[in-house]
Amino acid sequence: MPYANHFFLARQPILNRSQRLVAYELLYRNANSHDVEVTDGRAATASVIAHASELGMQKVVGEQLAYVNVDTAGLMSDFIHFLPNDKVILExxxxxxxxxxxxARVTELRLAGYKFALDDVVGASDSLDKLQPLMDVIKIDIKGMGRDSLAELTRSLKNPRQKLLAEKVETHEEFRHCMDLGFEYFQGYYFARPVILSGKKIAPSQMAVMQLLELLASDADQRDIERAIKLDPLITLNLLRLVNTPAVGARFRINSVGHALIVLGRQQLQRWLQILLYVKGHQYDSPLLQLATTRGKTMENLLEQLRPGERVGADIGFTVGIMSLMDTLFSVAMPEILDSVNVLDDVRAALLHRTGEYGDVLKLIELVEEAQEGPELTGxxxxxxLPPSTLYASQLAAYEWINEYTSGVGVTPVR
Incomplete structure (x- = not known):
């Protein structure tokens, strides 16, 4: 099997102080723990860079920037020039x-227009002293670092010419602490961790979408569905914006709710309503929305491979992926959410216990998000x-699909 076919791609979001998505770190990992390790660093790095550039960064990260890891072999190789200097930050x-x-090589590449980040800084070192002046971003690994040590290191590294990025931020408390210390960027899945609030109710706008989903699930009359959509101007506006994206593939502009229902069909309408749950105002590029839709579309793609010709299974996979972050979205415990909606037992088992086929696929995607290579993922x-190549292809197809609809609704990249 070619080296590239062993990959899966972890696309980890990087947020700014406003909690807007600004970039992804691309982490290529070996999906087969039984494979022989690649010992030629130059060959491995060249393969990763060539593979990433061949795909096209636009397909993988959309309008955002991509942080791409480079070792010494990668830095010194000519393959680095395959990466577009306006889309990547070399880490x-x-x-x-x-x-x-x-x-000398970093200096040369900076003159060629490349930007740099220094990875996994945990303290002073000779390499840090020499490389820091050439960096645009300093990434500090906060995992396991005490508050006092982190504060001291942050003070020593602050520089108006460089940005500080906190990586491995996994809790809201860690995020707030790093905000207080003056970090500009944050990497980690803290934003996807649910904060359950006792007595919290689902917002009326979100409840309206949930009620529409219930109408669809109960096979309600088309006129009743159209009437319910029209009762909420925000749902109407957002739905029309979404259905006019390239991802839907309509040949002409859709200007009415009735027309949207005819063009989309009920299954597609259900999908877009699920996405709308994560839209706040007109912010279609929120990290939680991106993560939920990525999960949903990747699950759909994988279920299409696992159950060829069985469209229902793929659609359920999309629903499971989208719903898997609703406890974070609503700040309501998942069992309580599931008690308020009518879902299949298989969906409930997947969301609560990660069991059954849907649960296995969801767990697989969660491991991929965290770049967790090893026996659990291989198992x-x-x-x-599923061969690793199918997982990888499903990921890329999901990224491209999501990029299409976010570009279609006019998302502006944040830098």
Whole structure:
């Protein structure tokens, strides 16, 4: 099997202080723990860079920037020029020694228009002293670092010419602490962790969408569905914006709710309503929306492979992926959410216990998000009968689909 076919891609979001998505770090991981390790660093790095550039960064990250890891072999190779300097930030790994050749190479690439981030900074070092002046972003690994140590390191690294990025931010408390310390960027899945609020009620706008989903599930009359949509101007506006994206593929502009229902059909309408749950105002590029839709579309793509010709299973997969973050969205415990909607037992088992085929696929995607290579991921792939190449292709197809609809509704990239 070619080296590239062993990959899966973890696309980890990077947010700014306003909690807007600004970039993704692209982490290529080996999806088969039984594979022979690639020992030629230059060949491995070249393969990753060539593969990423061949795909086209636009397909993988849309309008956002991409942080791409580079080791010494990658820095010194000509393959680096395959990466577009306006789309990537080259992330220098902690294993790179700041030799005179490395410093000269970074300087050369900066003159060629590339920007750099220094990865996994945890304290002072000779390499840090030599490379810091050449960096645009300093990434501080906060995991396991005490508050006092983090504050001291942050103070020592603050520089008006550089941005500080906190990585491995996994809780809301860690995020708030890093905000207080003056970090500009944040990487980690803290934004997807549910904060359950006792007595919290689902917002009226979201409840209206939930009620529409219930109408669809109960096979209500088309006129009743159209009437219910028209009762909420925001749902009407958002729905019309969404159905006019390239992702829907309509040949002409859709200007009415009735027309949208005819063009979409009920299954597609259900899908777009599920997406609308995550839309706040006109912010279609929120990290939670991006993560939920990525899960949903990747699950759909994988279920199409697992159950060829069985459209229903793929649609259920999309629903499971979208619903998997609703506890975070609503700040309501998942069992309580599921008690308020009518879902299949298989969907309930997947969302509550990660069991059954849908649960296995959801767990697989969660491991991929966290870049968790190893026996658990390999075991899931084996149990599902999925080759790594199918997982990778499903991811890329999902990214491209999501980029189409976000570009169609006019999302502006944040820098």
């Amino acid at each position: 220098v790994l902690e294993s790179v020694e700041a030799t005179p050749d490395v410093v 899931l792939l084996h149990r599902l009968g």
